Amino acid sequence: MTKTALITGTTSGFGAATARRFVAGGWRVIATGRRAERLQALVEELGADHVHAAVFDIRDAQAMDAAMDALPAAFRGIDLLINNAGLAQGTKPAQEARLDDWQRMIDTNVTALVTLTRRVLPTLIERRGAIVNISSTAANYPYPGGNVYGGTKAFVSQFSLGLRSDLHGTGVRVTTLEPGMAETEFTLVRTHGDQAASDALYHGAQPMTAQDIADTIWWIATLPPHLNVNRLEMMPVSQSFAGFQVARE
Template identity: 40%
Template sequence: MSVFNTDRLAGKTVLITGASAGIGAATAVLFARTGANLVLLARRAENLKAVKAKAEDAYKAVGKEGKVLTIEADVRKFEELDGIPEKVKEEGLEVDILVNNAGMVKGTEQVGADADITQMFDTNVLGLIHLTQIFVKQFKAKQAGTIINLGSIAGREPYAGGAIYCATKHALSAFNGSLLRELVNTPIRVIEIQPGMVETEFSVVRFRGDKEKADNVYKGLQPLVAEDIAEEIVWTASRPPHVNIAQLFVLPVNQATATLNYRK
């Protein structure tokens, strides 16, 4: 924890989408260690309870206190997102840092099912934009705030088998870049984290539950794990208020591009 100035994050409130597993869950636990309050949003209520318990243990482990609010919601449903600010306010909290982590991919087909395409765009792009717009208004009103968007190497370069997912992450990156420029006259920070290969349940979803196929994606090399990206998210959030890490590209050491890597 020596790389973080935890004083900058203690008492802040962080909203994390997709907080029930993977990068979102790891990020919640690490923010708890800094003394930040948490608003954890995801579709799976039982998983959220487990992450909340881990976050509360993290507070205790470092002798800090913080509130953890869990909200069962789907980022694809705007009416559920619209109710979040009031729920946060009822707990006596006000969001300072928004981490748009929710994202998914289904399939590697060149032409996917319409339902899968819609789900990817609704989750990775439209829900993210809608939630961001809600909190940009709040951040402008208080003249402070940090937005951290989870992009991907897929938003830097397209690759075969990722047509729709790459399109969603390119859209996210374009949105992030435009928002950065649009808010340049404010103290609001806009950050995009672009991971390469990260081993979470992400690939299991991509291969529709086929764990063997998912495991083969990382076979022969050491991929990143959720905690690696959580460290980068918390690090960017913990920079001095005048410092904005606008874009951070993170790879395992044996990966160079979306398709070029070294395996033993």
């Protein structure tokens, strides 16, 4: 039987590549995001039988509810929730950061993610489905300017582990995927539209691609049903760890 994935944030980056990967694998995809024209283009590219576009701002709980209530019959049985929509805002140290940037990250990466998860859980339990939550290496390793972004992703990772405990015995699988540097619109968004800063960050670094992440999510989702990947951290070979910093008088 054809399976259905609800993938948030499919207008760009990981989400768009993952939507294409799952449709190529024979799944139906509910594709979400604010940019309606990009979702429409995805529907035209992959076919209305395979993709349903649900246009809403994920921070708007009422709009989310309306979009979920309006799902066509063929897309109602959700087998996989991929909580991917998210963002970083700003790179400044906490003492210089904008409070509205912090609020936007918390609203999107945390509040919206738990709201949608709570809504979809009964269906996932009914269908012995799965959840893949997109966290980040920023959940595990602090770096200057990572402050609230890292905090939101640490929440996502810990929430995922908590879900595993609560869903014990239901057959529902939960994975948190923690990628490092990958070239998408992520840095453009983080810098409020600075394309040069984005290009400079990725230049010569061979970052991961959205396709790398899509293939990994596909692998996680298509493992035999008795296996659960709890958490998976991945980086490009060009990225690794640096030591502690020491302030001297």
